[in-house]
Amino acid sequence: MFGLEVGGLFGLIWLIIILWAIIKVAQSNAGALAKAIWIVVLLFLPLIGLIAWLLFGPKG
Structure with missing residues (x-):
């Protein structure tokens, strides 16, 4: 029971991080x-995509 709640919380945090990254990409130059x-x-490679975007993505 506790594991499901923690997993749900981490899932929600992960979703917020991915949405933040997508919004930052959309607002970039x-x-x-x-x-x-x-x-x-x-969207299709969230962990790899997020790391790659943070390292190599558009700054702005």
């Missing part, structure tokens, strides 16, 4: 194609 690629990567 990158071109439309670059934004679309980053968003697709974040």
Whole structure:
């Protein structure tokens, strides 16, 4: 019972982090194609995509 609640909390936090990253990508100065690629990567490869975006993504 406790594990489900903790897992749900971590899942919610993870969802918020991914949504934050998608919003930051959408608001960046990158071109439309670059934004679309980053968003697709974040959606389909969330952990790898988030790390890659933080390291190599558009700054702005």
